[in-house]
Amino acid sequence: MAETTAPQPTLPPARQVSRPVSEALLNEKWDHCLSNLLIKSSLGLGFGVVFSVLLFKRRAWPAFVGVGFGAGRAYEECNSSLKDAAKEIRKHA
Amino acid sequence: MLRTSLQSVRALGSRPVTAAAGRQWQAAVVRRAAVSGQRYYADDKKPAANGPPKIVLPASETLTAPSTPTPALGAAQTVADSTISPENAPLAPSAPGTPVAPLNAPAASTATPPPPPPPTSLPPRPRKKGFFRRLRNYFLTLALLSALGFGGGVWYSRVNDNFHDFFTEYVPYGEQAVLYMEEMDFRKRFPNVANRVTGRQRDSGEQVNIPAQSGASWRVADGADISGRQSSGISKKVAAIKDAVLPEKAVPVVIEAKKETAVLPKTEAKPVVKEPEKPVAAPAPAVADAPAAVAAPVVDVTKPPKTKPFKVPEVDEPSRWPPASPIDPLAIKDANEPVVQDLVRMLNDIITVVNHDGASEKYAGAIWKAKNELDKVGSKIRDIKAGIEKNAAKEVKARVDDFDKAANELVSRIESAMSAQETQWRHEFESEMLRIKASYDDKVKLIQERERQIAEEKLNNRLLEQAVELQRQFAQGIKQHVEQERDGRLGKLEDLSTAVAELDRLTTGWNDVVDTNLRTQQLHVAVDAVRASLEDATHPRPFIKELVALKEIASDDPVVDAAIASINPSAYQRGISTPAELVDRFRRVATEVRKASLLPEDAGVASHASSYVLSKLLFKKQGLAAGDDVESILTRTHTFLEEGDLDNAAREMNGLGGWAKTLSRDWLGEVRKVLEVQQALEVCFTSSLFAGYLVTFCSFC
Numbered sequence: 001m002a003e004t005t006a007p008q009p010t011l012p013p014a015r016q017v018s019r020p021v022s023e024a025l026l027n028e029k030w031d032h033c034l035s036n037l038l039i040k041s042s043l044g045l046g047f048g049v050v051f052s053v054l055l056f057k058r059r060a061w062p063a064f065v066g067v068g069f070g071a072g073r074a075y076e077e078c079n080s081s082l083k084d085a086a087k088e089i090r091k092h093a
Numbered sequence: 094m095l096r097t098s099l100q101s102v103r104a105l106g107s108r109p110v111t112a113a114a115g116r117q118w119q120a121a122v123v124r125r126a127a128v129s130g131q132r133y134y135a136d137d138k139k140p141a142a143n144g145p146p147k148i149v150l151p152a153s154e155t156l157t158a159p160s161t162p163t164p165a166l167g168a169a170q171t172v173a174d175s176t177i178s179p180e181n182a183p184l185a186p187s188a189p190g191t192p193v194a195p196l197n198a199p200a201a202s203t204a205t206p207p208p209p210p211p212p213t214s215l216p217p218r219p220r221k222k223g224f225f226r227r228l229r230n231y232f233l234t235l236a237l238l239s240a241l242g243f244g245g246g247v248w249y250s251r252v253n254d255n256f257h258d259f260f261t262e263y264v265p266y267g268e269q270a271v272l273y274m275e276e277m278d279f280r281k282r283f284p285n286v287a288n289r290v291t292g293r294q295r296d297s298g299e300q301v302n303i304p305a306q307s308g309a310s311w312r313v314a315d316g317a318d319i320s321g322r323q324s325s326g327i328s329k330k331v332a333a334i335k336d337a338v339l340p341e342k343a344v345p346v347v348i349e350a351k352k353e354t355a356v357l358p359k360t361e362a363k364p365v366v367k368e369p370e371k372p373v374a375a376p377a378p379a380v381a382d383a384p385a386a387v388a389a390p391v392v393d394v395t396k397p398p399k400t401k402p403f404k405v406p407e408v409d410e411p412s413r414w415p416p417a418s419p420i421d422p423l424a425i426k427d428a429n430e431p432v433v434q435d436l437v438r439m440l441n442d443i444i445t446v447v448n449h450d451g452a453s454e455k456y457a458g459a460i461w462k463a464k465n466e467l468d469k470v471g472s473k474i475r476d477i478k479a480g481i482e483k484n485a486a487k488e489v490k491a492r493v494d495d496f497d498k499a500a501n502e503l504v505s506r507i508e509s510a511m512s513a514q515e516t517q518w519r520h521e522f523e524s525e526m527l528r529i530k531a532s533y534d535d536k537v538k539l540i541q542e543r544e545r546q547i548a549e550e551k552l553n554n555r556l557l558e559q560a561v562e563l564q565r566q567f568a569q570g571i572k573q574h575v576e577q578e579r580d581g582r583l584g585k586l587e588d589l590s591t592a593v594a595e596l597d598r599l600t601t602g603w604n605d606v607v608d609t610n611l612r613t614q615q616l617h618v619a620v621d622a623v624r625a626s627l628e629d630a631t632h633p634r635p636f637i638k639e640l641v642a643l644k645e646i647a648s649d650d651p652v653v654d655a656a657i658a659s660i661n662p663s664a665y666q667r668g669i670s671t672p673a674e675l676v677d678r679f680r681r682v683a684t685e686v687r688k689a690s691l692l693p694e695d696a697g698v699a700s701h702a703s704s705y706v707l708s709k710l711l712f713k714k715q716g717l718a719a720g721d722d723v724e725s726i727l728t729r730t731h732t733f734l735e736e737g738d739l740d741n742a743a744r745e746m747n748g749l750g751g752w753a754k755t756l757s758r759d760w761l762g763e764v765r766k767v768l769e770v771q772q773a774l775e776v777c778f779t780s781s782l783f784a785g786y787l788v789t790f791c792s793f794c
Contacts, residue, residue: 022759023685026701026752033698079697086696089755 029085033078037071044070243267247274433471440467606788612646613785616653619643620778627770633668640665643777650784656776664766675764676734679742682760683727687711689752690723696752723753739764739771 048066056062247270250257261268440463447456623639640657647653670678690711691704711724717732718725726745733742743764746757 023682023756025756026685026689030701075698079699082697082701083695086692086694086752089751090694093750093754 025085029078029082032081033074036077037074040070040074041067042070044068044073243270247271251275251278430471430474433467433474436467436470440464602791606791609788610785612648613781613788615646616643616650616777616781616784619646620774620781624774627669627774631671632674633670635666635668637665647777647781650780652780653777656773656780660769660773661766664770669767669770670763672734672737672739672767675739675760675767678760678763679730679734682757683731685756686723686727686749686753689756692752694751721748723749739768743768 044066045063046066048063051066052059052062243264246256246260246264246267250260250267250271251274257271261271440460443456443463444460447453447460619639619642623636623643626634626636626639640660643653644657687708688705689701689708691707693700696704714725714728716728718728720726726748730742730745733739733745743761746761746764749757
């Protein structure tokens, strides 16, 4: 019994890391999308702030525009990834 | 002046003739008349040149007017004047500047007029035209010079023979021109003959024949002969009188011919010799006839005939004839005697020599004698020949008789020898025949004996074969009998042994049954162990050991092997999840699936978000809900799971599609593994049970 138990804990974690369980596929995608949104919008915000400071006399709209660009970029990426996944599913089905 | 005019006449006369053929001679004559008219005009011009008014007048009529009084020379000239006047007319006006021109050029009038115009026209004309003019002048002068040179050449060629040769050979058309000039000259000289001659010349160009009598003849005697025949009696008479050499001359010729012919056919027979003799005889009389015929009338006139008669009767004729005629018979008689032939030839030679010398008178007697002698010799030789022939005939007869006798003897002897030999051969043949017969008889006997022996042996062999066959049959019969009897007893023994063997088999079968029973029991136990290990576990764990044991027990049961092989390797390596776990996991999966239940086909972020939000508002179903939507399927699966019906639950979940199926994929895989293992175990269990039943059943039946 001892032998059988020994290899068991080692194998599953490896599996877990490499591939997520099927029910978590969608959630993972959502996580990716949100993080992406965060990063991109913050990046856009940063650029917008810098531009507003450097070029636009500390106006607010460049910052908003940057956020919008980032968020839009993230949205689009997420959308495309989800659609690709849907296409793959259809192909397999 | 006259000469120049003559020359001009020549020159002008040549022109029309070139144009006209021989037939148009008359026209040429007319032209010449015209030329003569010109000459007259030239003469007349001299005085005219002195008078300047002539030059001033341009019209031609004015020229005729002064010329009219002059033609007092002849009526023909007046006719010519009318024709010539137009010719001369251009000369006068063309050279108005120079009065000398007409004087100088009555003969070569055409060439002179061009030069005068250039000096007048040159100054006004431009330079370009001047060049052309110069060119034209150059060519004109060239033509003029060449014409003059040609004309001069033609003239000089008639003067100098060397130049004539040179000119005709190297100058083109020179020969024709010169020839033509010569011809014209000839015509001029002989106007009457010219026409005829020219016509004849043309014809005779091909017809030229040398007359037969002209030139030297190859024949010497022919000429003399002809003269002899043609000449009249008087002229011949003189010739005959001159001397007798004439006939003699002829004779030698004849004799020479004879000699030639006689020498050639030396080897031939007499007839050939005779042939040349005849021609000799023919001309000889001919020659002799002429003098004879002449002599006949002249005999009484003068001495010369003396020689002829003297010849005919006395010496020559007999002396000549006899040698020819006596030779013939001699030759014919003794044609086969070469000696006589030689002699005859010799004699002939001597005769010819004598005749040659003309001393036939002197030697006639001697030759006659010699001929007689020759005749005699010939007759003697003939006699001798005849005598010899007679003797030879006699001898031959005697010899023939001897030969006959000898032949008869020989024949008789040969016949006797042959008969003796024949009898001897017959004896030998008979004895040989007897011997051969005996030998063949022996051979036949031997062969017969052999054949008989062979036949006997064959019969013996056949007998032996029959005996052997009979023995074999007998043995077989005995064997059969024995076998039949033995089979009757041994058959029973074999039945017994088979019965015993079956009994043994039965006992061993029972052992097998027991063994298989044991094995199935073990299998059963093993399957139970596996099942227990699966059910016991609170969490999945591998059951490889149990499976290995099961496989060992089942040994080589195909059904068990196939069942074990159908299990996914990951199932027994990692174990399978328990039903409780499956239910727990289903709940999680169901929530996720529910979130994605409202997604359209090509879902983006917005549709996902809306599906997530709206799925929360859906009503939850209970029990075995009807419908193909995701919610009802999930509800049914849930109920089946609660009932513990994994199979149906898996079937329901398998009916999902799209995102829902993707999300529930892993759970379905888990369920399938569990189901596979359960099925495999069931198969093993049933197979073990069946094996056990089969063994027991078989053992009973």
